[in-house]
Amino acid sequence: MKEVRVGIIGTGAISWAHIDGYKKLKDKGVTVVACCDPDENKAREYAKENEIPNVFTDYNEMLKMDGLDAVSVTTWNSVHNPATLAALRAGKHVLCEKPLALSVEQAEEMKAEADKAGLVLNVGFVMRFEKKVQIYRDFEKAGLLGNIHLAKVKYTRRNGAPIGWFTSKDMAGGGPVFDLGVHVVDISRYLMGNKKPVSVSAAAFKGQGAKQNIKLLERYRASAPFDIYDVEDLAVAFIRFEDGGVISLETSYTQHIEKDEISISFYGDKGGIDYYPQPVVHTDMLDYLADIKPIVEIGEDDGFPAEIAHFIDCVRGEAASIAPAQDGVDIMRILGAVYESAAAGKEVALQG
Numbered sequence: 001m002k003e004v005r006v007g008i009i010g011t012g013a014i015s016w017a018h019i020d021g022y023k024k025l026k027d028k029g030v031t032v033v034a035c036c037d038p039d040e041n042k043a044r045e046y047a048k049e050n051e052i053p054n055v056f057t058d059y060n061e062m063l064k065m066d067g068l069d070a071v072s073v074t075t076w077n078s079v080h081n082p083a084t085l086a087a088l089r090a091g092k093h094v095l096c097e098k099p100l101a102l103s104v105e106q107a108e109e110m111k112a113e114a115d116k117a118g119l120v121l122n123v124g125f126v127m128r129f130e131k132k133v134q135i136y137r138d139f140e141k142a143g144l145l146g147n148i149h150l151a152k153v154k155y156t157r158r159n160g161a162p163i164g165w166f167t168s169k170d171m172a173g174g175g176p177v178f179d180l181g182v183h184v185v186d187i188s189r190y191l192m193g194n195k196k197p198v199s200v201s202a203a204a205f206k207g208q209g210a211k212q213n214i215k216l217l218e219r220y221r222a223s224a225p226f227d228i229y230d231v232e233d234l235a236v237a238f239i240r241f242e243d244g245g246v247i248s249l250e251t252s253y254t255q256h257i258e259k260d261e262i263s264i265s266f267y268g269d270k271g272g273i274d275y276y277p278q279p280v281v282h283t284d285m286l287d288y289l290a291d292i293k294p295i296v297e298i299g300e301d302d303g304f305p306a307e308i309a310h311f312i313d314c315v316r317g318e319a320a321s322i323a324p325a326q327d328g329v330d331i332m333r334i335l336g337a338v339y340e341s342a343a344a345g346k347e348v349a350l351q352g
């Protein structure tokens, strides 16, 4: 089995999920040989903790290393595009965190570069790698759901603006739509068969800000703690697909709700499925209304180890990507249209 030598660009919070995934593949010839972060102390600490021999503060220097095959791009969003392009131009395969970029144009540029170089560019759509995907697929294949008309998806937080770069439009590209909505829009569209979007109608609201003064509550702190909060607090959207199917989205960092919530539900003409955290099917059976709850042990259903293992399979040419750059581009198009529609105050059509 060919050895794969990996580098990590960005040693913040989510890079730990990536390195854990790579470490699980040690016996299968995968080694993390380098890491990079402009915060040198952070990079050195990460390297020490994870026994990584080479530490850099500039990814361009890291990419000059001999024998480096692939990288994870786990930086804040505004660095996804330049770091990915640099890696691809240096001949490295890339697993880039979500959202793929700040704009459709950037995402298309990254996909084109990967295509030109003949290299893998996977997107960190981690929910595609959770075990419950299989449960959905099994029920779907058995015809228990029929045609799915509607996905209702929600990823809302009451007091959950991550303090730091996530609330700067320049660094994050957007607020909860880009950070949280991206996951639930992607997984619902993916399970519905990667439908072609035709229009988006949305509204977005601002005004509460980061609420850093809330007492007696711990908050997640990302790096680069800027006092910038120019993203939305809350957005709602209605995404229409070519075949008539729709996704309805609600996502927030700060919203006056009782508690944080992730919910993903699909409604078809034969059955519905409350998908998250563990799927339960609602249907008619033997002229009864019936619920089917598979008894499974999927724990917290962490998709990261499978996402990383799949990336390595793609790098080795042993699998076709199930989270390819094209899907990253498509999702950017949808999320971009959410902001466009919210700003225009009317539905926008999607081209192409």
Ligand SMILES: NC(=O)c1ccc[n+]([C@@H]2O[C@H](COP(=O)([O-])OP(=O)(O)OC[C@H]3O[C@@H](n4cnc5c(N)ncnc54)[C@H](O)[C@@H]3O)[C@@H](O)[C@H]2O)c1
Residues within 6 Å of the ligand: 009, 010, 011, 012, 013, 014, 015, 036, 037, 038, 039, 042, 057, 059, 074, 075, 076, 077, 079, 097, 098, 099, 124, 126, 164, 165, 179, 222, 223, 224
């Ligand atoms: N898949 C998921 O569930 C999930 C969860 C959280 C975050 N994310 C994504 O992961 C990415 C990182 O988020 P995070 O929470 O780890 O943020 P973070 O702030 O903890 O880490 C980001 C790191 O990137 C580093 N960085 C910035 N510029 C860099 C550069 N030029 N070269 C190398 N490193 C650079 C920063 O110094 C920081 O250490 C984001 O794109 C975010 O959307 C994904």
